[in-house]
Amino acid sequence: MTMPFRRVLVKLSGEALMAADGYWLDTQILSALAQDIAAATRAGFEIAIVVGGGNIIRGARMSAAGWIDRPTADSMGMLGTVMNSLALETALNAAGVAARTMSAVSMPTICETYARQPALHHLDKGQVVVLAGGTGNPFFTTDTSAVLRAAELRCDAVLKATQVDGVYSADPKKDPSATRFDRLSHDDAIARDLKVMDTAAFALARESRLPIIVGCVHAPSSVTAILDGRSRSTIVAP
Secondary structure, eight states, X not given: OOOSOSEEEEEEOGGXXXXXXXXXXXXXXXXXXXXXXXXXXXXXOEEEEEEOOTTTOOHHHHHHTTSSOHHHHHHHHHHHXXXXXXXXXXXXXXXXXXXXXXXXXXXXXXXXXXXXXXXXXXXXXXXXXXXXXXXXXXXXXXXXXXXXXHHHTTOSEEEEEESSSSEXXXXXXXXXXXXXXXXXXXXXXXXXXXXXXOHHHHHHHHHHTOOEEEEEOOSTTHHHHHHTTOSOOEEEOO
């Protein structure tokens, strides 16, 4: 059964792009993700994307090491998301999809600076918008950025791409008795302290009454399959 969503923001982790040997970018994975997004656009979905930078640098982890302050470390992390976004834009174009990188951190010689109205215009024209630079501010994760941009761009839902087919009570790879949820409320997700997204992201989604779909995107055409209801997922909604 097709879910009632047309415009969707896909949240990808930076780690999802990493090669098995630890190199920051696996071109085969990148190409497969681009083909997956291309299939979703051909199926009629309007797609915006936020990709993290954890395959390159994690600001919070670097700051915790004690030799650099958190705002500076987070700024470095934002630059990592721009690198990933440019790579994904290139892969999408190669897959036959018009894509545009827009960064919350202004760097006009590299990509377009994010502004809400131009981003809406690109989406209305059928382009995939790749949103880089987080919120443009330190102390906010790319999960929170994804929910913020989805609310700004009138998205119907956020698709959080993970390595498992939904939200579990614990890590199913470590706890075989973990319970899988088909549906949760935002309040449930916050009260249970579920780690699939940070609390600020869930709280903003609750305030915006924005559904979050959690599913695995490691199979071919998995984005379309999740949005069409053919692949298992968990919906976190009001």
